Each structure stands twice: as C-alpha cells, then as structure tokens.
Amino acid sequence: MKVSIIKYNAGNIRSVDYALRRLGIEAEITADEKALRQSDRIIFPGVGEASSTMEYMRREGLDRLIPTFRQPVLGICLGMQLLCRSSEEGGAKGMNIFDTVDIRRFCPQEKAEKVPHMGWNTIQNLKGPLYKGIEEGSFVYFVHSYYAPLSPYAAATADYILPFSASLQKGNFFATQFHPEKSGKVGERILKNFIELSETGL
Amino acid sequence: MLAKRIIPCLDIKDGMTVKGTNFVNLREAGDPVELGRAYSEQGADELVYLDITASHEGRKTFTELVKKVAATLSIPFTVGGGIHELGDVARLLEAGADKVSVNSAAIRRPELIDEIALHFGSQVCVCAIDAKKTPEGSWICYLNGGRIPTGRTLFEWAHEAAGRGAGEILFTSMDHDGVHTGYANEALVELSESLPIPVIASGGAGKMEHFKEAFTLGKADAALAAGVFHFGEIGIADLKKYLHEEGVNVRL
Numbered sequence: 216m217k218v219s220i221i222k223y224n225a226g227n228i229r230s231v232d233y234a235l236r237r238l239g240i241e242a243e244i245t246a247d248e249k250a251l252r253q254s255d256r257i258i259f260p261g262v263g264e265a266s267s268t269m270e271y272m273r274r275e276g277l278d279r280l281i282p283t284f285r286q287p288v289l290g291i292c293l294g295m296q297l298l299c300r301s302s303e304e305g306g307a308k309g310m311n312i313f314d315t316v317d318i319r320r321f322c323p324q325e326k327a328e329k330v331p332h333m334g335w336n337t338i339q340n341l342k343g344p345l346y347k348g349i350e351e352g353s354f355v356y357f358v359h360s361y362y363a364p365l366s367p368y369a370a371a372t373a374d375y376i377l378p379f380s381a382s383l384q385k386g387n388f389f390a391t392q393f394h395p396e397k398s399g400k401v402g403e404r405i406l407k408n409f410i411e412l413s414e415t416g417l
Numbered sequence: 418m419l420a421k422r423i424i425p426c427l428d429i430k431d432g433m434t435v436k437g438t439n440f441v442n443l444r445e446a447g448d449p450v451e452l453g454r455a456y457s458e459q460g461a462d463e464l465v466y467l468d469i470t471a472s473h474e475g476r477k478t479f480t481e482l483v484k485k486v487a488a489t490l491s492i493p494f495t496v497g498g499g500i501h502e503l504g505d506v507a508r509l510l511e512a513g514a515d516k517v518s519v520n521s522a523a524i525r526r527p528e529l530i531d532e533i534a535l536h537f538g539s540q541v542c543v544c545a546i547d548a549k550k551t552p553e554g555s556w557i558c559y560l561n562g563g564r565i566p567t568g569r570t571l572f573e574w575a576h577e578a579a580g581r582g583a584g585e586i587l588f589t590s591m592d593h594d595g596v597h598t599g600y601a602n603e604a605l606v607e608l609s610e611s612l613p614i615p616v617i618a619s620g621g622a623g624k625m626e627h628f629k630e631a632f633t634l635g636k637a638d639a640a641l642a643a644g645v646f647h648f649g650e651i652g653i654a655d656l657k658k659y660l661h662e663e664g665v666n667v668r669l
Contacts, residue, residue, distance in 0.1 A: 226510065226537065226541070229487065229511070230513060230515070233487055233488045233513065234491060236488065237488075237491065262538065263538060264538070323613070326609075326610050326611075327609075327636070329612075329613060329614055329615045329638065330613065330614075331539065331540050331584060331614075332419065333540065333584065333585070333615055333638075334419050334420060334422050334462070334615070334638070334639070335419070335420040335462055335668040336418065336419045336420065337418055337420075354420060354668040356492070356493060358493075358540045359540075360539075374418065375418075375419050394493075396491070397491065397492060397493045397515065398491070398492075399457070399491050400491070402491060403491060
C-alpha cells in the first residue's frame, strides 16, 4: 500500500502525515507526477486561501493532473473546495470534479454566529464507505469561512448558520470540509476507512 | 451544532509542565506530552501550551516539544509565549502547532496580527489579552504576564485585533485568575456579543458551575483553565457530562 500526500504550500501537510503515522502508515509527501500515479491512495490536504492556492496548482500543473487520478483521492478542507467548480474566495475556478458545487462564504445572521466556523460540530446524513462505523451526530473538527452548499454529492452534512455539505463523494474522489487529522478517534476511523477502501469497495 | 469547547492550558518551562498534577498512571507527571494525551483522552477539545521560558535554549526545547505533541495528539493545539515576529510563528507552525497565541508583542506592534493573518490565515492567530478592571470600571490591558499596564482598553484592543485579522480572542481577567470564583462574565458577554470572532474565557474557574456560567452568562465560545484540571479538582469527563446535563452543547 503506497499512500501519497500531495506536496504544495498547504498548512496542514505535517498534521496529516502525523495522523497517518499514528495509523502505522508511512506516507510519501510528493508533487512528482510519476510517484503520485503509482500511489494507491492520494491525500490532497489544504489550509490557505483559494485563489492563490489555485494559481500555484496551475503553475505546477497539478490542476490538470489531479482530475486524471483513478485511485481513491481524499481532499481535505481547502483541498475539498478546490475540487469543486468554483469558490467565492478570490473568485477561484476549481478543478470541477464536483461539477455543480460552488463554494460560498458564510454570512452570519446573528451575533452568536462567528466566522470562521471553528471547533467541533456534529455531522449527519452519513453516506458511503468513508463513514463505515461512524455514528450519525459524531463530532468532527472544522476551521473554515467558506462552505460547500448541499448537493447530490454530499456524503455528510453539518449545520452551522445553515445546513451545508461537510463531505462530498463522486466515484474515486472523496472530500471532507472538516479535518479528520484533528478530529480525535472519529477522524482516525475516517482516515482508516479511506486507506482500507479497497476492502470495503468503492 | 457547534460545541462549546473546554481547553486545558499547560505552562511549560524547559520542556516540562510547571504546575504539579494529581494525575495517576503517568510515567512522569510533568511530561507535557503525556499530560496532553491524558486530557485528550478525557475529552479535552483543544489544548494550549504556553512557553514561559525566557532563554534561547528553552525556546529550542519548546519547539522540540511542539513536534512531539503534534505527533502524539489527534486534537488541535495552540502554542504561545515569546512570539515576537513572523519567524517565531513559522517555526512553531512548521513544528506542527495548529494555532499560535500572541499577546504582548501584538500590543507593542499590532501589525504582527496583520502579518500572521496574511501569511498563515486568520484561523492560526489567537490574540491573547490580559486585562484588569480599574476602580472606575474600565478594563486596562497589561503586558508581560500582567506586569506592565498599557494605555489600551480591553474592548477597543479586542476590536482592533479582530479587524486586523485575529481568528480568536483569548481574554484572561487578571482579577479573576487564580481566585477560583468564576470567570469575568460581564466583560465576556460584552466581548462575545460585539466581536465577529470566537472568544475564549480564561481566569477564574473553580467549580463546574463556573464553566456553565462562562457559556450561559458570558456567551463564551470556549473556556480555558489550568489549575483545576492539573490538580484533579475537576475531571474533564465529569465536567463535560455536567455541562451536557445542564443543556450546554458539548462534545461527549
């Protein structure tokens, strides 16, 4: 089993690497096309700003490479948002895997609704192999100011200010808005489910 | 629903936890990694590690500690103490910290907050404010762990920090800190209801009711404490069960 983490200027690469190590997995952190193509699992992490990150992805050719992957890919946080059609953040154009999803900024309606959405929030409507063994209403850790609206691609939803997609899936592309690498035992199980996908089936 | 957070704070000197603990089954009671792991297993939502060492050698030890904490814990953690410039932030984030907390250096040079937000995003920047109420009733900010008063007041500085890109405000009431009579709920509610970013309550926890009041009266998004957890006076699992029963939304 070869697991790769896409190397770019994302803030949480080290955290994802540590989380995999806790599962006994030595991942390769790489942006090399050949190494990525030969991987069994690819993780696309991300913390940062959408438009400048997309610009970087284009310069490195990663925006064309990532959509061609046939093995399971897991986009995390900004990684998820960049797999969508577009983002309101800096007017970024995404990689269009989730081809009907446009990322929007949270608009708080009340004083108690702070942005960024930061902390532990429950997830519901869990669907697909990533959530095997995870209970409805489990808490996971979020840090974000932009969200994916509800869509047929939603594999989990959350409610903060409004109901939104906490996770997306289309074929071999999996994505979470929350950080499984920082979500305690629940997050560990989700990462483990992703790694063990071949046994549970896509 | 978004849960209210419980955050134990560990003071670190030369790589060890300063305040003693009543924890059993730890290989070494002062080991900050083991203590963090124990808190995490009991249900802490986040941790804060505060470097109170002044020396250059101590800084290096602290950075090594941050790496170990990041490798061990699967919950977010903030580090603070001695962060003066962007290079300090880069070093600690590179070591694996999720957020950094800035205090005196940001009051002295507020642009530090803009720089952190621009380079690393608002979500990594916690602005810690130590303040004390004057007899006239205004809250004055203090520097250097509460030793030097400034001309800044709590509310205007908190708003400026939020405007410059801080992602959270960690407010410690020096009047309440260590007294165990509850958080400064009146100031907290004013902060929470006027700021667009989350507020962490700090200083004053002595009983479980105090945490509930920080959330219900103070409208805080998170409550931080040190002594009551370290000395085993309040167990985190018990606290969260209590808060849940009292109708506060917590992660169980």
